[in-house]
Amino acid sequence: MRNVVVHMGLSLDGFFEGPDRDISWHKVDEELHQHFNEELATRSAFLEGRVTYELMEEYWPGADQDPDNPAVMQEFAGIWRTVPKIVFSRTLQEVGPNATLRAEVDPDEIRALKQQPGGDMTVGGVDLVETFRRLDLVDEYRLYVMPVVIGRGRRLFESADTPTDLDLLEERRFGNGVVMLRYAVRR
Incomplete structure (x- = not known):
């Protein structure tokens, strides 16, 4: 069984x-990028909203062709191209290689994907994360807390209106002060 992981x-x-x-x-x-590579290389799919997909697709497919990019970034370019993507968008008409397009989230389809063998799936894009959270499709949160207060912007859980109980599975501190908090959704 595969989990849906917010990263x-x-x-x-x-x-x-x-x-x-x-x-x-x-x-x-x-160090943190290498950790991301190790985590994301094991994923069976990236589930992404339009904005996240377009931002990632704009840069990562050819990032390993730039000799000025560090090795960890070049490595992630290959991961990005290899891992299948499901893009959720009502406005996109087509997506790139190794990606499929869905107009909306079908909870039954996602539950069926979760039952298949393989690595976990990562959901990205705050609006899509909120949709998955509301539909009770998220199994795990891997939150990387940066040692900075920015004061304004968009919050991850800004539209959450009901509590979600979580169990802390793991915490990890990186040399740059970032702390990863890994939570499972309690069901």
């Missing part, structure tokens, strides 16, 4: 992005 960087005050989609404050150094 998200946050400021200490709960924002995943600042004004104008700014994420320059994310503290992703070589």
Whole structure:
């Protein structure tokens, strides 16, 4: 059985992005990026909203062709191309290689995907994360708390209106001060 995992960087005050989609404050150094590569290379699918997909697709497919990029970034370019993607969008008409398009989240389809063998699936994009949370499709949260307070932007759980009980499975501190908190949804 595969889990749906939210994999998200946050400021200490709960924002995943600042004004104008700014994420320059994310503290992703070589150690943290290598951790991301190790985690994400095992995924059986990236489940993404349109905005996240377009941002990732704009940069990562060819990032390993730039000799100035560090080895960990070049490695992630290959991971990005290899891992299948399901993109949820009502406006996109087509997606790139190794990606399929869905107009909306079908909870039965996601539950069927979860029953298949293989690695966990990562859901990305705050609106899509909220949809998955509301439909009780999220199994785990891997939140990377950055050692910064940004004061304003978009919060990860800004539209959550009901409590979700969680069990702490793991915590890990990285050399740059980032702390990963891994929670399972209690059912």
